[in-house]
Structures are given as C-alpha cells and as structure tokens.
Amino acid sequence: MTNALLLALALILDALLGEPRWLWSRLPHPAVLAGRAVGWLDEAMNTGTVRRIKGALAVLILVAGAAAVGHLLAFGGPVVETLCAAILLAQKSLVQHVAAVAKALRRSLPDARETVAMIVSRDCRDMTEPQIARSAIESAAENLSDGVVAPAFWFLIGGLPGILVYKAVNTADSMIGYRNDKYLAFGWAAARLDDVLNLIPARLTGLMIAFLAGQLHRWPAIAQDARAHRSPNAGWPEAAMARALDLALAGPRSYDGQLRQLAWVNGDARKDIGASDIDSAVKMLWRVWALMLGLVIAIATLIALPIG
Incomplete structure (x- = not known):
C-alpha cells in the first residue's frame, strides 16, 4: 500500500476517534515519549560551553532515533502504519479544544479564560471576549498547520520515519526552542529545523484556507501579513484564516x-469578534481536512493507475 492510501485511512481514523482517553490514560502518548527524550537530552547536554554545537548534536540524536523507530514500526505492516499515523495526527483533538473555547465563552468570561489558557501560552487572566476569540482562532490556524497538515505532509513524503522525525523536532522546538538565556544557544538547531520542516506545510495550509474561502486573489496581502508575523511560518495560516473569516488577528x-x-x-x-467566529474557524478546520483528504485520495488513485 502506498503512503497516500495509508494517509487517507489515517486521516479518517483520526477524525473519527481522535485521542481516546481510555487509551492514553493507560499508555504514554508518543508526544509524551518524545518530550521525555527531549528533556533527557536537555538535562544531559545543555551545560557548559559550545551549547549551540551540543544542541545541534542533541537534535541529530533525536532525529536519528525517531527515524529508526519509524523504520522499525513500519515492519509491522499497513495496519500498524495507519494506526501510528492516525495517532500522530491531531484533527479531532484540535477541533475539540477550539470548539470548547466557544462553548465556554457562551457560558462566562472566567470559564472561557480558563479554557483558552489550555491551548495558548499568553496571559489569559484579564482577556476580553474578542481577545479570547482571537487567541482561539489563531491557535486553530497555527495548529492546523503544525498538528495536521505538516504531519500528513511528512508522512506522505517519508512514511512513518518522516512523520516521527517531524513530530520529534516539533516537540523539541516547543520545549527548547526559546530565545532566553537557557535555550538561545542550545535550542537554536531545534528551532531552525522546525522552521524548515514547516516551511512548505504552513504555506500549503494558507493556500487551502484561501482557496476554500475564495480568497486566492488576496494572496499578495496574505503573504505581506505573513512576512510581518513574529513566526516565519505561523503567519501564513493565520493571515489566510483572518481573510477567510473577515476579521483581524x-x-x-x-x-x-x-x-x-x-x-x-x-x-x-473587524476586531469585535466572539464565539460565533470561533465556530466559523472550526468549520474551516473541517473544510481544510476534507480538501486534504480529497487531495490525498487523488494522489493515491494516480499512483495506482497503470502506466501505459
């Protein structure tokens, strides 16, 4: 079976099942295992001098380990590959977390602040309704790229080794890719490699959102805003989502x-936004998922067609 066909099955499986609590309450999630590996490398190597070199070596170890695990799991056959890919995709869990903010916002501001704090790192204690809604929609756009499109892209390109390498690097960036005294040097390689691995997926995500919203003619403006964003990649899906929903982010x-x-x-x-705009963002998440599934099925079909 081709990577495209396996990916199509994994996309459907993830959308149906998400991340069942009964399973991950008993077993450590792969993201947790990756986090433990990053934590061990951080503790063991983020000391003394030449920390940038040590950080690069740590990322190399992490990438090699993820690739090796991917190759090993691939020997389990199509069923194992599909299950592993589904576990490493995050469509349903992303939708659930974002939709929960809209639901909480309809109850009360304190509930919404507490809920949005689960998906963003900014200060949430004194957020207004529009600030909460913007935070949720920005998280939806960015994590659509990081948690769905990018893993799918790297599975399509490199199978289980590809998606595991991506998830390992993405986890490392989220843990050590900070510009502070502790990680500026040691986390540099993880942050830069994460930027490279997300370069194409982030722009693909933006393109899909713009296409579905009939906003491709505004791509130059989307690109302008994306380049002004603090992140080299997150700005693309955010700028496309902002224009798809006709709001400011x-x-x-x-x-x-x-x-x-x-x-x-x-x-x-407009900047005065609320729960209904979060609902619209959730609908766009599913529309992008459907488009991506269709594209993957089309690729699988083309690969299966006889030559000549």
Missing part, C-alpha cells in the same frame, strides 16, 4: 505580565 498581547506590541494580521478588518 494577532496584535498586542501579554506574555508573563509584559504587553508586547505585535503586528496585526488583516488589521483593517
């Missing part, structure tokens, strides 16, 4: 008690 927000004046995305659009 990003802008000023607080981290660790300090207000940061970040650039607006689609800044001239």
